[in-house]
Amino acid sequence: MEIKTNAVMLRAVDYNENDKILTLLSAEYGKITAGIKGVKKPNAKLKFAAQPFCFAEYILARRGGKFTVINCSECESFYDLRTDINKFYAGCAVVEAVNALTYEGDECAEIFYECVRTLTAMCTGEERLPLIKFLIFALRKSGYALSLETCAECGNDLTEEDKLRFDFDAGAFTCFNCGKGAGASRVTYNVLRKVDGKSYDEDFITEDGEKRALRLIREYFSYKTDNRLLSLSEYIRLI
Numbered sequence: 001m002e003i004k005t006n007a008v009m010l011r012a013v014d015y016n017e018n019d020k021i022l023t024l025l026s027a028e029y030g031k032i033t034a035g036i037k038g039v040k041k042p043n044a045k046l047k048f049a050a051q052p053f054c055f056a057e058y059i060l061a062r063r064g065g066k067f068t069v070i071n072c073s074e075c076e077s078f079y080d081l082r083t084d085i086n087k088f089y090a091g092c093a094v095v096e097a098v099n100a101l102t103y104e105g106d107e108c109a110e111i112f113y114e115c116v117r118t119l120t121a122m123c124t125g126e127e128r129l130p131l132i133k134f135l136i137f138a139l140r141k142s143g144y145a146l147s148l149e150t151c152a153e154c155g156n157d158l159t160e161e162d163k164l165r166f167d168f169d170a171g172a173f174t175c176f177n178c179g180k181g182a183g184a185s186r187v188t189y190n191v192l193r194k195v196d197g198k199s200y201d202e203d204f205i206t207e208d209g210e211k212r213a214l215r216l217i218r219e220y221f222s223y224k225t226d227n228r229l230l231s232l233s234e235y236i237r238l239i
Helices: 085-101 109-124 127-141 187-196 209-223 230-238
Strands: 002-014 021-025 031-037 053-061 064-076 163-169 172-175 184-186
Touching: 002 031, 002 085, 021 085, 021 109, 021 163, 031 053, 085 109, 085 127, 085 209, 085 230, 109 127, 127 187, 127 209, 163 187, 184 187, 184 209, 187 209, 209 230
Parallel strands: 031 064
Antiparallel strands: 002 021, 002 053, 021 031, 053 064, 163 172, 163 184
């Protein structure tokens, strides 16, 4: 049996001398694990199919519950992500997050389409805000939504509070005095609200705030999924 599907390559692991095991994500079939033979050879025809961020039409043969890539036609290589180190690690953070939050057999169409849109946006513009936006979206779709509304304890508006707290259990911000959890800044909260399309205070939108927002998301992601997002850590170190 053969299937044909457009998919993004999330992860490639060496297998035997010249083969790899790929993790793919498609809209129709969700997350798929598939072997690809001979791809480590210097002149391998399908070498591109195992490259990071490859978005392609994969033709897969299925035998005994296992998939093998037998052909592939590239749709988009996201080449610009490979030529800029910051964009590269931001792109890696996107696909690493997708890999951590999706499971074989699950319906993943929305995350798939948002992943492709985000990688495209990173190629054509700056990468920091699209990355934050994608991580907020992916966490929400996976049941780990960030609450970016009023204080989760007393209901007060938080946009003008200088000191806040972030409750990792609830994924929510609170007033510093009435809440619990780690300290968080006004700029972090405002950056996250801006990216998520909510009202915010423009005076508290800074590059440092964007970096802090990414740090908070990384720690929350790790707390909820037990995955450290190493690519995101490297991206944060670089910016």
